[in-house]
Amino acid sequence: MSSVERTADGESVFAPGILDRIVTRYLAGAPPPEVPDDAARLLSAREREVLGLVGAGLDNGEIAARLQLSPATVKSHVRHILAKLDLRDRIHAVLWAHSHGLTE
Template sequence: MTDPTPIRVLLVDDQALVRLGFRMVLEAENDLTVVGEAADGEAAVRLAVETRPDVILMDVRMPQVDGIEATRRIVTANPSARIIILTTFDLDEYAFGGLRAGASGFLLKDARPAELTSAIRAVAAGDAAVSGRVTRTMLEMFSDRLPAMASSTAPTVDPTAALTPREREILLAIAEGLSNGELSERFFLTESTVKTHVGRVLAKLQLRDRVHAVIFAYDHGLVDRPSPRQGDAR
């Protein structure tokens, strides 16, 4: 039996030693291969087009074009692109900005090799590398940086019109941060049925993964938008 086609990974970081470290970890795995390296966001955008990687590991703070803007450009040009943001601090504003720009997750730069490879495999398979609950936590932390909702005088269009009533319930529960197991318990469904519903919700709303389902629900006012916490020095 032939080995499966390896997952193609593009490394983006302005530090050569960091890229080397990631390369050594990834190329020790039979199902992962590095197809290119970029030291800034501009080069990342170009290489994403040239190499068509399955997953991009994207640093945030880089010269010229930063990782968030590079993520936005790559996802705009190729909506199927899968990007993992590399960050120094857990649950920081840069990681959140990367998710809103279209990334499917984030990792600490000092993540263990097993965490890194597991996240890459998950994202390559179409899953998010960040849970809905973590995404909701980040929305609550950075709610003061969410864009204002459209004016109430604008035409009202139901963004969930394509969903069945049950699918809309599933979407709202995802926005709460519920896992498939928790969705199964709440709606008295098998996990396989839950997965089917989740897949249909994502497909009908053209959402990349559960992370973006949570963001979609908040952006469209489907759930209460958290108020910024008093005393935040931001």
């Protein structure tokens, strides 16, 4: 799948290494997204697993392959995660996962 197709599908596409630099700089100087500490309990076990992989920089296709799910199911999980945690987008989900220790 091309970067254009992935972006059109709602994914964030970054060159290798960029996501790590974004997260590192953000966590070093900015407060985490304003979500209650107990918000992780709102997520199902599968949603926490998906969020951890999103936080590790995997795209929906990679998460689907790792968890043996369809990409559409992963996309649905990501959408539910964003809604439950009141996060704006996938980048905020990555930051939230890092700040709450959910990444691998």
